[in-house]
Each structure stands twice: as structure tokens, then as C-alpha cells.
Amino acid sequence: MLATRSIKNDAKVxxxxxxxxxxxxxxxxxxxxxxxxxALCAKALHPDPGAPNAPRxxxxxxxxxxxxxxxxxxGDSGVHVAAVATAFPSGRASLDVKLADxxxxxxxxxxxxxxVIDRGAFLAGHYxxxxxxxxxxxxxxxxxxxxxxxxxxxxxxxETGELSTYDNVRRAxxxxxxxxxxxxxTSTGKVAVNATLPVTLVMLQAVxxxxxxxxxxxxxxxxGGIRTTKDAMKYLVLVNETVGADWLDPDWFRLGxxxxxxxxxxxxxxxxxxxxxxxxYVTVD
Amino acid sequence: xxxxxxxxxxxxxxxxxxxxxxxxLFIDGKFTDAADGGRLKTVDPAxxxxxxxxxxxxxxxxxxxxxxxxxxxxxxxxLPGAERAKYLFRIAxxxxxxxRELAVLExxxxxxxxxxxxxxxxxxxxxHFFHYAGWADKLAHAGFGRDPKPIxxxxxxxPWNFPLLMLAWKVAPxxxxxxxxxxxxxxxxxxxALRFAEICVEAGLPDGVLNIVTGAGETGRALIAHPDVxxxxxxxxxxxxxxxxxxIAGTRKRVTLELGGxxxxxxxxxxxxxxxxxxxVEGIFFNGGQVCCAGSRLLVQExxxxxxxxxLTRRIKTLRVGDPLDKNTDVGAINSAAxxxxxxxxxAAGEAEGAERWSLAGELPGKGFWFPxxxxxxxxxxxxxxxxxxxxxxxxxxTFRTPAEAVEKANNSAxxxxxxxxxxxxxxALWTAQRLRxxxxxxxxFNKFDPASPFGGFKESGFGREGGRHGLEAYLDV
Numbered sequence: 001m002l003a004t005r006s007i008k009n010d011a012k013v014x015x016x017x018x019x020x021x022x023x024x025x026x027x028x029x030x031x032x033x034x035x036x037x038x039a040l041c042a043k044a045l046h047p048d049p050g051a052p053n054a055p056r057x058x059x060x061x062x063x064x065x066x067x068x069x070x071x072x073x074x075g076d077s078g079v080h081v082a083a084v085a086t087a088f089p090s091g092r093a094s095l096d097v098k099l100a101d102x103x104x105x106x107x108x109x110x111x112x113x114x115x116v117i118d119r120g121a122f123l124a125g126h127y128x129x130x131x132x133x134x135x136x137x138x139x140x141x142x143x144x145x146x147x148x149x150x151x152x153x154x155x156x157x158x159e160t161g162e163l164s165t166y167d168n169v170r171r172a173x174x175x176x177x178x179x180x181x182x183x184x185x186t187s188t189g190k191v192a193v194n195a196t197l198p199v200t201l202v203m204l205q206a207v208x209x210x211x212x213x214x215x216x217x218x219x220x221x222x223x224g225g226i227r228t229t230k231d232a233m234k235y236l237v238l239v240n241e242t243v244g245a246d247w248l249d250p251d252w253f254r255l256g257x258x259x260x261x262x263x264x265x266x267x268x269x270x271x272x273x274x275x276x277x278x279x280x281y282v283t284v285d
Numbered sequence: 286x287x288x289x290x291x292x293x294x295x296x297x298x299x300x301x302x303x304x305x306x307x308x309x310l311f312i313d314g315k316f317t318d319a320a321d322g323g324r325l326k327t328v329d330p331a332x333x334x335x336x337x338x339x340x341x342x343x344x345x346x347x348x349x350x351x352x353x354x355x356x357x358x359x360x361x362x363x364l365p366g367a368e369r370a371k372y373l374f375r376i377a378x379x380x381x382x383x384x385r386e387l388a389v390l391e392x393x394x395x396x397x398x399x400x401x402x403x404x405x406x407x408x409x410x411x412x413h414f415f416h417y418a419g420w421a422d423k424l425a426h427a428g429f430g431r432d433p434k435p436i437x438x439x440x441x442x443x444p445w446n447f448p449l450l451m452l453a454w455k456v457a458p459x460x461x462x463x464x465x466x467x468x469x470x471x472x473x474x475x476x477x478a479l480r481f482a483e484i485c486v487e488a489g490l491p492d493g494v495l496n497i498v499t500g501a502g503e504t505g506r507a508l509i510a511h512p513d514v515x516x517x518x519x520x521x522x523x524x525x526x527x528x529x530x531x532x533i534a535g536t537r538k539r540v541t542l543e544l545g546g547x548x549x550x551x552x553x554x555x556x557x558x559x560x561x562x563x564x565x566v567e568g569i570f571f572n573g574g575q576v577c578c579a580g581s582r583l584l585v586q587e588x589x590x591x592x593x594x595x596x597l598t599r600r601i602k603t604l605r606v607g608d609p610l611d612k613n614t615d616v617g618a619i620n621s622a623a624x625x626x627x628x629x630x631x632x633a634a635g636e637a638e639g640a641e642r643w644s645l646a647g648e649l650p651g652k653g654f655w656f657p658x659x660x661x662x663x664x665x666x667x668x669x670x671x672x673x674x675x676x677x678x679x680x681x682x683x684t685f686r687t688p689a690e691a692v693e694k695a696n697n698s699a700x701x702x703x704x705x706x707x708x709x710x711x712x713x714a715l716w717t718a719q720r721l722r723x724x725x726x727x728x729x730x731f732n733k734f735d736p737a738s739p740f741g742g743f744k745e746s747g748f749g750r751e752g753g754r755h756g757l758e759a760y761l762d763v
Contacts, residue, residue, distance in 0.1 A: 005292055005612075005613050006292065006293065006295030006612050006613055010293070011291055011292065011293050012293075202559075205559050241603045
């Protein structure tokens with residue numbers, strides 16, 4: 001039902017811009033190079049060269065070893081750098097390796113860490129091990145005093161496609177939040193099933209209930225497979241009607257995506273000019 | 286940051302429907318005026334605008350229609366089942382082809398949200414015709430003997446809450462079985478039935494097989510009392526159902542009655558609360574609660590009552606009440622002024638008897654018939670609102686402590702049409718369902734309909750079953 005709301009005209013303009021500001025513009029390929037990351041950063045800084053008023057996405061999401069490159073390209077633009085860590089995407093490595101992965105990215109200047117949970121441990125019923133690992137990663141997100149102190153924001157990827165049931169998604173959501181997650185995120189984008197509306201609904205209900213129980217607000221990030229403006233609108237409507245306007249903010253809701261940005265920009269051009277746009281009128285980086 | 290976007294109205298276009306200023310009776314394949322020229326007006330309940338004038342059939346018109354049906358019965362019942370099936374398949378496909386038009390017309394005449402008429406009513410109408418088209422040549426395999434015969438002329442009277450869907454529930458099995466039909470739609474919602482008559486003409490259905498006589502209570506009475514009607518089928522209020530039973534007592538007529546309800550929706554403490562909340566909303570606010578099987582009595586285990594009610598209230602606040610043709614609308618208009626005053630009267634009784642009322646805040650349209658989604662807490666079995674069918678968007682909430690108490694309260698009703706059970710434990714769901722005196726029990730869902738599934742009541746909710754193989758029984762001489 002929630003997927004059938006209509007958003008039109010002025011509301012749509014605002015919603016498209018909001019969706020753009022919620023994007024974690026992502027490249028997570030084995031073939032990523034410094035050049036590719038620089039190009040993506042340029043896209044984040046100037047999403048639509050023809051429309052200087054187009055908003056910027058929230059962050060660039062890259063592998064840990066490319067954080068320094070991204071950081072240098074983005075400077076103090078306000079666009080964050082998020083790094084995937086903890087042996088992304090499988091999470092199959094020793095805790096020491098995972099923590100080193102996190103510490104490296106934080107030291108390189110990552111503003112946000114996207115960790116993966118140990119799905120093997122979770123599915124084996126070793127919830128405590130999953131919990132303890134998140135707590136340890138959270139501690140590793142702390143920045144040195146020299147780097148300004150504070151802590152990188154921790155997003156915890158549940159990999160809902162592998163957890164497979166809503167019960168598991170709900171349980172893993174609570175587990176991650178109790179362990180200190182700042183965000184809970186659906187997917188790595190590397191398995192067969194990524195973000196879906198029903199799974200996101202369950203996670204939104206979890207953060208809503210968690211805030212009611214503890215007073216602490218946690219963000220939600222669906223990732224993987226969100227490609228069109230229509231998809232993005234469905235997610236925003238879901239947020240609006242499940243948890244309300246408190247979460248309609250890039251600080252509390254993100255969309256992990258790569259091709260979505262250009263679709264939003266094409267829709268934005270269409271609404272601004274009245275003409276249909278096309279892939280040749282947005283930059284491919 | 287406040288809410289950066291609001292939904293904009295997204296009305297479905299009315300241009301697709303073409304409503305004539307006046308309609309006649311559909312008898313023997315032709316539209317004709319009523320013998321005495323009687324007329325009534327049908328209005329759009331969302332605006333009170335008059336949509337069309339409708340002929341009011343009198344005794345002479347009913348007689349003409351029954352005679353036409355009797356004439357057509359001879360050849361229609363003699364057709365091989367596979368031939369009758371062809372007509373029904375054709376009708377089903379035409380309904381799909383005219384789906385958007387029928388949905389808009391239904392929403393205009395009835396007041397229900399386009400989201401429901403488009404996604405529920407009309408698809409189910411087509412599905413019923415497809416389902417029974419499939420049965421028409423397989424009657425020998427329906428479990429009613431080798432060669433079950435049709436009954437004859439069916440007189441059918443249907444309500445206003447699902448105008449075209451109730452028509453489909455009645456007409457499809459009747460025609461599949463080889464019967465012919467005289468149908469009286471409700472006086473406030475005749476338009477889709479009349480459009481359906483045109484569709485039957487388009488499908489080439491032989492004259493007299495389906496006749497539609499519009500009108501109000503008197504027309505229905507004349508139809509049911511007509512001596513040459515072999516089978517009476519009625520969906521509507523229990524009061525009228527009792528009157529029908531009295532009318533036909535001592536005659537050869539067979540009857541099926543699908544009457545009122547006061548369904549219990551039982552939520553155990555181990556239910557998935559968010560799913561249950563959506564089920565409760567679906568149960569009582571679908572079609573504005575103007576549903577005979579609406580989940581109008583919420584029975585919630587006391588240990589989770591507070592949490593559940595908080596969630597329910599929060600969920601109801603996201604419901605959008607308004608223009609039925611707006612695709613964003615969740616709750617549309619009440620069908621008529623008469624129904625609205627009945628809802629108001631019962632709600633006032635609930636307040637007077639001491640139950641606590643909460644209604645969704647917000648402005649309702651100035652014209653038309655509207656009632657906001659409403660929840661009564663602090664309700665007991667003794668309250669009228671817990672016993673009488675309200676037939677509106679009004680939920681009563683009671684608590685229970687044990688499964689036995691839940692079942693006892695659920696069954697403590699003159700009605701027994703439907704019920705809901707919410708629990709994550711399969712054994713508990715089955716234990717409960719076995720003990721509920723209700724024709725339909727939904728587990729972890731509500732208001733799910735399928736043409737293959739029989740539907741009907743216990744106790745004062747009526748007798749006979751509609752839908753599926755069971756639904757054929759009412760139209761065959763078994």
C-alpha cells in the first residue's frame with residue numbers, strides 16, 4: 001500500500017532533491033582506481049554541471065584503501081567519505097584483521113565506516129559473538145586526538161539477503177543498535193538479494209521502536225538495487241509513513257546507490273525544463 | 286527539519302466513465318422504462334451530486350423480468366457447459382478490459398477509494414467470472430452427482446458495499462450452473478450493475494439470461510415474493526434476511542443468505558505487533574468498515590494491549606480520508622446519509638454507555654457523507670457498540686487474559702461470519718480457529734478473498750456458502 005502513494009509537482013521537486021542529498025554515491029569494485037574515485041568525487045561535487053543548484057549527495061562510499069584519495073578530492077566540501085570495512089563484503093576474516101581494516105580507514109580520514117556483521121556467527125546462533133564484534137569495531141572507529149578526536153559514524157550492514165527471514169532482520173537490527181550502531185544498513189550490494197521495501201520497513205519499525213525504548217535515534221540505509229527515481233520515492237514514502245519526518249534527513253536516512261543519482265538528475269531536469277532528459281544529458285563518471 | 290514533502294492530490298480521471306442522465310430496467314436484453322414510470326436518484330456520496338436517475342421496478346416489471354428469465358432458462362440450461370463457459374470467459378475478459386472504467390464508476394457511485402475498487406473489487410469480479418467459467422463444463426466433477434441440474438430462475442438481491450463484486454458472487458455461479466437471473470442491485474449503487482448489463486450485451490449473452498431490475502426495498506420484495514422464482518439469494522442486513530426467510534417459508538424456493546457480522550479480531554501477546562496493527566487497520570477501515578466481515582471487535586491480550594494500541598493509533602494517523610478518486614486516499618466516503626446517521630447513532634450510544642472514543646483528527650470534506658476512523662477503548666461485552674453491527678470505520682477494543690477467554694468473548698455474539706487470529710504460534714492459531722464459531726477465520730491476515738474459497742456465516746450471519754466449489758451447491762439441484 002505504501003508503495004502506491006503519488007507525489008507530484010512541487011512535492012516531487014523537493015523529494016528528488018532530498019533523495020539526492022541522501023545518496024551514498026558508491027563504487028566498490030575490484031577494478032576501482034584512484035582515477036575512478038577522483039571522477040566519482042567530481043560527480044559528487046558537481047552532480048549536474050548544467051544546474052549548479054543541484055544538491056550534493058551525502059557521501060562517497062569506497063574501499064578503505066581509497067579513502068585518502070577520496071578525502072583529498074572532496075576536501076572540506078562537506079561531502080563525507082564512507083569506507084566499507086571488516087573484510088567487506090563477506091566479513092570472513094579474523095577480528096584482528098577486521099579491526100585493523102577499520103583503524104586504517106579511520107586514520108586515512110574516513111568520516112563513516114560501513115562494517116558487515118558476521119552472518120556465519122549470526123546464522124549459527126552465536127549472537128553474542130556478533131554483538132561483541134560490533135562493540136569492538138565501534139571502539140576502533142574512535143579518532144586520535146591529533147585527528148580531531150570524536151568517532152567515525154558506524155553503519156552496520158546486516159546483509160539481509162543472507163539473513164533471509166524478517167525475524168532475523170528484526171533481531172539483527174536490535175542487536176546492532178544495542179551494540180552501538182549509528183546506522184543500520186541492509187546490504188553490501190554483493191549478494192543476490194539486496195535492499196527491498198519490506199526489509200526496509202522491518203528495519204524502520206526497529207529503529208522506531210528502539211528510539212521509543214531507549215531515546216536514541218539510529219539511521220537506516222537501504223543499499224543495492226535502488227536505481228530509479230520511482231524506487232527512491234517509494235523508500236521516502238515508506239520512511240514518511242513508518243517513522244515520520246524525523247528520519248527524512250540525510251543524517252538519519254541514506255540510500256546506497258550508484259546509478260540512482262543520474263536518474264534523479266534526469267527527473268530533476270525534466271521537472272525544471274518540462275522536457276524529457278536522456279542519458280546523454282547527465283555526466284557518467 | 287520538518288516534513289519536506291506532502292502528498293499532492295492525484296485524482297483518477299472521471300473522463301473515462303460516461304454516465305447517462307437516466308437508466309431503464311434491463312429486461313430480456315433491452316433497457317426499458319418501468320411500467321409506472323417510477324424513478325429514483327443515485328448520488329455521489331463524496332459530493333452529494335446527483336449522478337443519474339434510475340428506474341424503479343414495480344411488480345409488473347419484476348414479473349416481466351422473471352418471465353424473460355423463465356423463457357431463457359430453457360435454452361440456456363440446455364447449452365453444453367463448455368458453451369456457457371465461453372460466455373462467462375468473455376464477460377470476465379470484458380470486465381478486465383473495462384477495469385479502469387468500472388473502478389472509477391464504482392468509486393463514484395459507492396464512495397470507496399479508487400485504490401480499493403481498482404486493486405481489489407474489480408480484479409476479484411473478473412476472477413470470480415474466470416473461476417466459475419472454469420466450472421461450467423466440470424459440474425459432473427464438483428461432487429454433486431454425475432449430472433447436476435440447474436435450479437431455474439434465481440432472484441438475487443445485493444447490497445451497496447461491494448456493488449459489482451456482490452453481483453459477480455451471485456451471477457457467476459448461477460450462470461455457470463445453467464440458471465437464469467433476475468438481479469436487483471442496491472438503490473444507492475446501481476450504476477456498475479447497469480454497466481455490467483451493457484457488457485453482457487457486448488459479450489453476446491442471450492436475451493433474458495441476465496435481467497437487472499433496479500429499485501429499492503419494494504422492488505426487492507416483489508422479486509423475492511414472485512411465485513416463479515426458484516431460488517433466492519440475498520446479501521445484506523440480518524433484519525431484511527429474516528424478512529426474506531419469513532416471505533419464502535412454505536414455498537418451494539431455496540435460499541442462501543449472507544447477512545451481518547461482528548467479527549472478532551484476536552491478537553495474542555506473541556503476535557508480530559506491526560503486522561497485527563496493519564491487519565487490524567485492513568480489517569476495520571477497508572471500505573470504511575462497510576464490510577459484513579469487517580474485524581470490528583478487536584480482542585487483544587491484556588499484556589500487550591498498551592503497546593498494541595499505541596502502535597495502532599500511530600498507524601491510523603497515517604490514514605488519509607477524502608476524495609475516493611484520489612489514489613492516495615485510504616478511507617473514502619460513507620455510502621449514504623442513512624448509513625452515516627446509523628454510524629453516528631451507534632457511536633453516540635458508545636459514548637453514552639461510557640466507552641472512551643478516539644477519532645482521527647483532521648478536516649473532513651464539507652459536502653458528502655464522511656466519518657473519521659474511530660477507536661473505542663474501555664468497551665465491554667454489554668455495550669451496544671460491541672454487539673450491534675456498526676458497518677462503519679469504528680473499532681471497539683476489549684482485552685482478554687487467556688485463550689479460553691478470547692474464544693468465549695469472540696463467540697459471544699449473535700453473528701458468526703468471520704474472525705481473525707494473530708499469533709506466531711501455529712498450534713495456538715489452530716486451537717483458536719477450531720473453537721471460533723465463524724464461517725471464515727483468517728490467521729495473521731484479514732479480509733483476504735479468493736474466488737476458490739467459500740464464504741458464508743454461522744448463526745445470524747446467514748447460511749449457504751458463496752465462492753469455490755461450495756458456491757455451486759446453491760445453484761444446482763443436488
